[in-house]
Amino acid sequence: MKYWLFKSEPSTWSWDDQVAKGDVGEEWDGVRNYQARNFMREMKIGDRGFFYHSQSEKAIVGTVEVIAEAHPDSKTDDDRWECVDIKALQPVKTSVTLDQIKGDERLSEMVLVNNSRLSVQPVTETEWRIICDLAGLPG
DNA sequence: GCCAACGTTGGC
DNA sequence: GCCAACGTTGGC
Numbered sequence: 001m002k003y004w005l006f007k008s009e010p011s012t013w014s015w016d017d018q019v020a021k022g023d024v025g026e027e028w029d030g031v032r033n034y035q036a037r038n039f040m041r042e043m044k045i046g047d048r049g050f051f052y053h054s055q056s057e058k059a060i061v062g063t064v065e066v067i068a069e070a071h072p073d074s075k076t077d078d079d080r081w082e083c084v085d086i087k088a089l090q091p092v093k094t095s096v097t098l099d100q101i102k103g104d105e106r107l108s109e110m111v112l113v114n115n116s117r118l119s120v121q122p123v124t125e126t127e128w129r130i131i132c133d134l135a136g137l138p139g
Numbered sequence: 140g141c142c143a144a145c146g147t148t149g150g151c
Numbered sequence: 152g153c154c155a156a157c158g159t160t161g162g163c
Contacts, residue, residue: 009161032159033146054161098162117145117160141163148157
């Protein structure tokens with residue numbers, strides 16, 4: 001199993017919106033970046049991810065699971081763009097802020113720190129465990 | 140709201 | 152195939 005991070009502006013698509021979809025989940029549509037798309041193509045059903053709120057909040061607020069592998073993005077006719085479907089798994093007990101992540105030496109290699117503009121990114125298993133710990137989640 | 144960083148587009 | 156111009160993202 002691999003681990004990922006999905007970034008969203010809460011004003012566009014928030015954790016609450018994701019939770020409201022329940023186990024049916026939702027397409028992670030709207031990605032118009034090749035790097036991000038390529039990561040989604042690598043995803044398998046059952047992979048886990050963090051749900052990150054950008055802009056005002058800048059914090060990891062929950063975990064999600066991939067429930068459908070990459071398929072064409074239904075929001076566009078442009079066949080270059082694909083997306084996966086994800087469903088909400090668990091809310092964090094304590095949100096993990098960008099400041100916290102930047103301040104933690106163990107997380108200094110995270111893509112979130114080094115390429116803040118990439119909206120879908122891989123997370124290593126080590127990083128996953130550290131953040132779950134900070135978030136008060138079993139992992 | 141500003142601006143730096145980055146990705147994409149299109150002219151040459 | 153290069154690179155300038157432009158658009159977008161996201162942290163501050």
